[in-house]
Every structure is written in structure tokens, then in C-alpha cells.
Amino acid sequence: MRNSLRSPERLYEFIRVESSQALADDFAASLASNPMQVRLTPYVLALINWHDPVADPLRRQFIPLASEYVPDHPALGLDSLSEHQASPVQGVVHRYPSKALLLATRSCPVYCRFCTRSYLVGGDTVAVTKAHEAATPNRWQQALDYIRDTPAIEDVVVSGGDAYSLPARHLWPLLQTLLEIEHVRSVRVASKVLAVLPCALLDEDGWSSVLVAAQRLARERRKQFALHTHFNHAREITWVTRLAADALFDRGIKVRNQAVLLRGVNDTPQSLGTLLDALVALNVEPYYVYLHDLVPGSEALRTPLSTAIELEEALRGHTSGFDFPRFVVDLPGGGGKRHVCSFRHYDQGLGVSLFRAPAIDPGRRYYHFDPLPPQAQRPIGIEGLIEAFDNAHSEALAP
Numbered sequence: 001m002r003n004s005l006r007s008p009e010r011l012y013e014f015i016r017v018e019s020s021q022a023l024a025d026d027f028a029a030s031l032a033s034n035p036m037q038v039r040l041t042p043y044v045l046a047l048i049n050w051h052d053p054v055a056d057p058l059r060r061q062f063i064p065l066a067s068e069y070v071p072d073h074p075a076l077g078l079d080s081l082s083e084h085q086a087s088p089v090q091g092v093v094h095r096y097p098s099k100a101l102l103l104a105t106r107s108c109p110v111y112c113r114f115c116t117r118s119y120l121v122g123g124d125t126v127a128v129t130k131a132h133e134a135a136t137p138n139r140w141q142q143a144l145d146y147i148r149d150t151p152a153i154e155d156v157v158v159s160g161g162d163a164y165s166l167p168a169r170h171l172w173p174l175l176q177t178l179l180e181i182e183h184v185r186s187v188r189v190a191s192k193v194l195a196v197l198p199c200a201l202l203d204e205d206g207w208s209s210v211l212v213a214a215q216r217l218a219r220e221r222r223k224q225f226a227l228h229t230h231f232n233h234a235r236e237i238t239w240v241t242r243l244a245a246d247a248l249f250d251r252g253i254k255v256r257n258q259a260v261l262l263r264g265v266n267d268t269p270q271s272l273g274t275l276l277d278a279l280v281a282l283n284v285e286p287y288y289v290y291l292h293d294l295v296p297g298s299e300a301l302r303t304p305l306s307t308a309i310e311l312e313e314a315l316r317g318h319t320s321g322f323d324f325p326r327f328v329v330d331l332p333g334g335g336g337k338r339h340v341c342s343f344r345h346y347d348q349g350l351g352v353s354l355f356r357a358p359a360i361d362p363g364r365r366y367y368h369f370d371p372l373p374p375q376a377q378r379p380i381g382i383e384g385l386i387e388a389f390d391n392a393h394s395e396a397l398a399p
């Protein structure tokens with residue numbers, strides 16, 4: 001962590017030395033549209049193939065290039081999943097009655113350029129001034145009171161940000177308090193540390209000892225506890241990852257993966273299938289594959305809904321059903337996660353699909369938008385897209 005690159009200037013210099021002046025300049029020119037701060041561990045930097053960085057799947061996830069820039073979709077909003085609207089108190093997102101998201105920190109050991117929560121996570125950038133409402137340790141009380149006072153909440157995700165950013169002395173009392181709330185049946189900790197700093201999990205007395213203690217407490221209370229992590233490509237898995245995953249497995253920690261579908265990273269049956277196999281071999285459950293959300297500056301990484309549908313079709317049967325991920329789309333506007341095939345109608349020509357989310361708002365239409373084709377007229381306007389879809393598919397709009 002101490003040796004992480006934490007500034008555009010240091011990353012620029014690193015790219016210039018490892019690769020070329022031209023690539024460093026390409027990176028520097030991307031900063032005007034990059035919503036995420038620079039922070040990369042030496043471990044991640046060492047995994048990038050610096051002989052061919054442009055095509056490298058890790059470089060694509062963490063280091064933007066101006067030459068790859070695609071203008072943002074007109075439907076883009078900074079908080080595209082409308083988490084603000086679903087936040088009853090600072091640091092809590094409560095969308096589904098039984099589930100709450102506790103935004104316990106705003107920082108991460110690395111910053112992914114496509115972060116869904118780019119409105120909140122990390123420091124300000126040239127492109128984005130962040131919201132500042134994550135629950136910090138001295139503000140957790142309000143969030144915990146809300147969860148304690150809301151008996152419908154059974155499942156709590158401790159996220160942010162990345163829970164690894166919380167020191168053990170802060171994380172443990174938080175998990176202990178949550179697990180001692182009677183109606184909370186399940187606690188999940190979200191951290192990318194297994195993917196980006198696995199050596200940190202090899203110290204039995206370190207951060208992972210909190211997971212072990214929480215796991216023990218959950219078991220005593222007959223509750224569920226799990227670590228949710230985030231691998232997107234098999235190249236992120238090394239011999240160190242195997243040691244760390246084995247250490248978690250030996251100590252009884254359930255680990256699930258939430259991958260994001262990224263163009264040029266894992267959007268082929270071969271690349272995604274290899275990742276799923278590698279996760280299963282690590283005893284990590286491939287829980288979700290998310291369609292990439294609308295995030296500023298990362299339109300080049302988005303895929304259409306059809307890509308997820310085709311990948312699911314190609315890969316189903318590849319592994320046992322219990323090791324096969326759910327392919328989901330998190331609906332813009334706060335409709336929550338829906339299976340990619342559960343649309344009411346999908347117009348691939350317009351790149352618009354219509355979903356319903358009765359558990360959240362039975363009367364509302366939720367639209368999802370594919371990336372615009374390169375030949376699309378810009379600015380096309382979001383109202384125009386929806387109007388064209390509604391006019392062409394009135395039968396699909398029946399409640």
C-alpha cells in the first residue's frame with residue numbers, strides 16, 4: 001500500500017519508463033474525462049503486460065487512454081443507479097425492503113476507472129467532484145441505528161469503497177454490531193483485496209483475522225457471513241491469489257465474485273469462461289456478472305445487453321449450475337438488479353430495452369440503454385430514444 005502509485009504524475013512517469021512517451025501522453029490526455037483518482041498497487045502494475053499495454057485486460061480496467069475515449073451516453077447521470085434517492089440516512093442505501101447497503105468508506109486500495117459509485121468513491125478529479133456522504137466511523141452510529149430500527153432489513157452489505165480500507169480496529173466493531181442485531185440474518189463484506197493485494201490476506205493476524213472472527217460470530221448466531229470480491233479476468237489470478245484464497249477457505253470464509261462485463265476485457269466466451277473456471281478452482285463462487293453501468297468517461301468499456309445474453313447462452317452448461325453466475329443488469333433510475341433476459345422488450349436497433357421491477361415500483365418503466373452505435377447521430381437526446389422506443393413497441397408497454 002505504501003508503494004502504490006497515487007498521483008497522475010507518478011503514473012505518467014511509470015508509463016513513460018515502462019512503455020513509451022506516446023502512451024504516457026495518451027494517458028495524460030485522458031485525465032480530463034476520468035472520474036476516478038489514480039491509485040494502483042505495485043502488484044497490479046506488475047501484472048500488466050507492458051510489452052503490449054494497449055490490449056492488456058488489466059491496463060484497460062485501471063488506466064484510461066484518450067485515444068480510446070467514446071463520448072458518454074446521453075442517458076448518463078453521475079449517480080446512474082439513483083442511490084441518493086434510495087438513501088434514508090447518510091451512508092445507507094435501502095432499495096429492497098430486506099436488504100441494505102452500508103457505505104462504510106469512500107476509499108479503495110486501487111481505483112477502477114469504471115466504478116459504478118464514481119460519484120462517491122475516491123477523491124475529486126478534474127472531471128468529477130465527489131459526493132461526501134459515506135458513513136465514516138464517527139458517523140456510523142446513525143446508519144447502524146437506522147438498520148437496528150428497521151426490522152425488515154435482514155441482509156446488510158458492508159461496502160463503499162472497499163472494506164479493506166477500514167482498519168481491523170474499525171471493521172471488527174462494525175461487523176460485531178451488525179451481527180448482533182437480531183433481525184440481520186446475513187452480512188457481506190465487499191472488498192477487492194483478494195484481486196489487487198492478495199498478500200495482505202496471508203497475514204493471519206492482519207485484516208483477515210476480522211473476517212475469521214466475524215465468521216465465527218455469525219456461525220454462533222446461526223447467520224450468514226461472506227466476503228464478496230471482484231475479479232474480471234483470469235490474468236488477475238496468480239500464485240499469491242491461490243495462497244490467499246486457500247487461506248480464506250481453510251479458515252471457513254465463503255467468498256463470492258461479482259464481475260463486471262467489460263468490452264475488450266471479458267466479453268468473449270473464451271475470456272469469461274476462463275475466468276469462471278479459474279474462480280471455481282479457487283473455491284470462489286462466480287456469483288454475478290454485471291452489465292457495465294453508465295459511468296462517466298468509460299463508455300468505451302460498455303457492452304450491449306445482447307452481449308451478456310449471448311455470453312450466458314454460450315457458457316451455460318460450462319460449469320455446474322451452482323457455479324454458474326447470474327448475468328444481471330442494474331437498472332438505471334433505481335430499478336435494482338434484473339436478470340438480463342427478463343426484459344419486457346428489447347429493440348436492438350435502437351439499443352433500448354424495457355424492464356419492470358414490481359418489488360420496487362410496480363407502475364414504473366425502467367429503460368436500459370446499450371452503447372450508441374458509432375454511426376448514431378449525436379446529440380440524439382434521451383427523450384428522443386425513449387419516444388422512438390415507446391412509439392415502436394406500444395404493446396410491450398402494457399402493465
Ligand code: SF4
Nearest residue numbers: 108111112115161192
Ligand atoms: S474497488 Fe470497487 S468501489 Fe473501489 S473503485 Fe473499484 S469498483 Fe469502485
